[in-house]
Amino acid sequence: MARANDEAAALIQELADLLSITGGDAFKIRAYEKAARAIAGYPEDVSGLNLTGLKKIPAVGEAIAKKLVDYNETGTIRQVEELRAQVPSSVRALTAIPTLGPKKALLLYQRLGVATVDELEAALDEGRLHGLKGFGPKSEENIRHGIELLRQTGDRVLIGTAAALADEIVAALAPLAERITHAGSLRRMRETIGDVDVLAASADPRPLMEAFTALPFVTEVIAGGDKKTSVRTYRGPQVDLRVVPPESWGAALQYFTGSQAHNIRTREIAVKAKLKLSEYGLFTASGELIVSETEEEVYERLGMPWIPPALREDGGEIEAALADALPDLVTVEHIKGDLHTHTDLTDGRATLEEMVRTAAERGLAYYAVTDHAPDLAMHQMTDAKMLAQRERIRALQKEYPDLAILHGSELNIGPDGSVDWDADFLSGFDMCVASVHSHFNQDQAEMTRRFITACENPHVHVIGHPTARLIGRRAPVDADWDEVFRAAARTGTAMEVNCFPDRLDLPADLIRRALRFGVKFSIDTDAHSVADQRNIRFGVGTAQRGWLTPDDVINTWPLPRLREFLAAKKG
Template sequence: MARPNDEVAAVLQEYADLLAITGGDAFKSRAYEKAARALAGHPADVSRMDAKALRAVPNVGASIAEKVVAYFRDGSVPELDQARKSVPAGVRELVAIPALGPKKAMTLYQDLGISSVDELAGAIRSERLRGLKGFGPKTEENLLHGIALLRQSGQRVPLGTAMAVAEEVVAALTEVPGCERCAYAGSLRRMRETIGDVDVLVAADDSGPVMEAFTALPFVTEIVAHGAKKTSVRTTEGLQIDLRVLPADAWGAGMVYFTGSKAHNVHVRQIAVRDGLKLSEYGLFDTESGERVASATEEDVYARLGLPWIPPTLREDRGEVAAGLAGELPDVVTRDALRGDLHTHTDLTDGVATLEEMVLAASRLGYAYYAVTDHAPDLFMQRMTDAKMLAQRERVRELDGRHRRMRLLHGTELNIGPDGAVDWPPQFLAGFDLCVASVHSHFALSRDAQTRRLLRACENPYVNVIGHPTARRLGKRTGIDADLDAVFAACARTGTALEINGQPERLDLGDEEILRARQYGVRFAVDSDAHSTPGLDYVRYGVGTAQRGWLTADDVINTWPLRKLKRFLRKEGREETSG
């Protein structure tokens, strides 16, 4: 189910975590962490590579390469197995709690015998952590919040994880003889940020072969229910997948019914009842005669109810039905409308691909322009310097237009400090084509302080985009506490775009904030924040989130022609620079 690259990356990351928990060599732990990221982001299938080829992957040394080969050959890594024995499973579970690092997890186990999330929650409430070095009242508060986040996310998986599973299922079932159509539906099709379970529909006259192929998929670990019309399984990652088989002539009705949301379906069914009709997964029926009046396509079903086809990402009962009836549905932005990506990284900082590799991969996506925005120096672990950035700029200029005439923009991702200041002085910032500014630290500042720092960043004449504006990490960290309406108003006033970051663990801004921000006239940038060539595909999740926020192409600056985009990037009152 998981890509081999992701699979072995998880193994190496676990080993890095275990080294950190046990107080092992910090350099070694960091090396394994870097190798895990590099392999996850490598475009080729690393399971097919020998040790020599693996050593050519950045940050993969000889020892790690041998472990990767051994893992795919034997199914295990002896050093990892040994490390697992030295750390109780409960301690490894504790590390998953946001705000609890490996050293503190081991301290809790050694000093208090805490080896599970439930035990930690109980210990905090009974004040057993009081007096333990490094665990004050604020730490306790953060830990309880982290436990709540962990439990909340435990029943759902990130959009990207669910999408990878669903696409593999759809690809496999499409090849089954007799399968006429196959697609995923449900909250996944609506591109919600987290997914409870995956719904897959198949159109076939005989469900038997499809159900048999479904339950035989290699990543299925449990058959929850098995029937002729519906079968449910659980995967190795604990995700439930529900498969439903429908007649081909009911496909459209089935896709409407099982895409949802529940509230949207209730609203649509109310219209059907008003018109003397009844809607089910098999079609739209005349209540009196029982005659089926529409079913083959979603367009047919909606049209019979007096509605245009409603994009799945809008089907949340947030006004889309009324807008459809009034002929006012937005023409939502699509991935094809994107002309470029304005937030990406290379191996100059924390990316795993070279500048040349990222540029080539972007050109293959058909972009008209592409921005490189490596981290600035205040994110100190990236060791950025003026000289490094200027050398990269020179190379960007050399590559400009070489690949399918794609234009290159040299940018940076600045760090918004606690007071709203950014890394470089104005004279250095003036040399960039664009600047993304993001919060990377000081997440616990007061609401007023967070708001002030964001407002100051918006008002900086060289800041073009506020990157991942709330700094949230789904299931790991809530967004910063700021007056977002004040920020939205400032962005509209200063001509600063808000990012919709496509990283599945971010999706920041989220759809509800987008809906609010657009009321202020804010412009947006849908970006991948890619740190590898496969990561460029994350824009698909950003686009889905933008659609959920009812955005059109005109709302998104990286759908614009380059000349119009450059005018926006100059910001009102600042002259264009030649750097």
């Protein structure tokens, strides 16, 4: 993606945020937010487009296109600059706290003079929010939790941001290296990434290091050398490039991929065998090299099969490997379908035809279109619109005989567990996903009943993004997950592993808990655009961290087996 797209999208999103603070029109704010996502994902460089070209970007109309022209000509957007002058930067910083909305942030600044996260925390501790209109005990509890979430994330970035950066660096440097890939927490598919680690093999590291520091998105060289160079980028994360001799590739990749705890365990095994393990190889006590060229050789010499990177967290993988009991993990290649996607009929940014064509190009065997149902009123869904879409799907099916197009909907799970539409209307869908989109602060007992009721609905096949979290922005809902998973297993309701980088929901720890109850899963992109369908790798990575096999995941199954699963739920 071109840098201009990132900057323009950030300005449009900032415009939406500033309007939220100053009391702008809610419809206009949503339009800006939607346009920002579309600009960030648009394949063409917006800096080279005129007004006509900019209006071809999904969700970008005349008014927003003119703002982008303003950006192309001046490097900023005048309306953003005007609003920045009205809203103190401290208030904008406070809006980064999950659960604290922009209007409340402004109120805290105006009434209490609170201008930083630390000052807000101090105000909470001193009881200065007591009696302030709109800030009851529950609000205070939510703000404290939001501050905790913000600090947990810190300077880390979402995996999608880190992966895009790493992919671009690897592609740029590949011609100069014998081998190159990303390592570290990104290769382990962690939800958030601190530093991006790139590992290369070359007998002559200097050309690699020079090319690395000259990349256009590098803003500062922190440290340089022939073995390791560290830089900062305008996209946020620090990137460390390590170059090792080609003959040390396997040992280095093993060393720089595993978590600290995993690496301690592998080194302990080596020590017990009177060996020494480092990034340069596995050596005898006298310093004689035994193996180093491949990861497989290193693990094999330690008495284990190769351990998939996503498992290298010291979460039982060492014991499983020593017992030859590692799971045969699900991979992207196992995925045969996508069971949760959207089009521009609701909040998607691509047409039905564009989304289906992309699914066919992915080589999928089946693809479900699941636009939102009417209880989310902002999407203005009606029975007539949904039935008309069904007819379009039937016509489109003739163009794609090798791709079964399923018609579904993403239902809204209400506070009492009910969903949109009655049983008769729901029976016309091939399948339905049901998700929580509101009332996130229900207590544990209420939320647990809510999920169980949804699972017991015979027309609900998948619970979408079950914890409803947004990483770094919204905390997971509070439920007795063991009870929810028991209900899901009993009713034959799959739990989704949502592929959006800011969701990755269910998270890996809950996947492993659900697995013990016999729950099945669906790894879905929840795609709202053509580009979103590429997020499948992040959901698969999360599923791997949860130790899932293809048999655990319903959209790895052949279509006949999937249809049996869906039919069994309806009885």
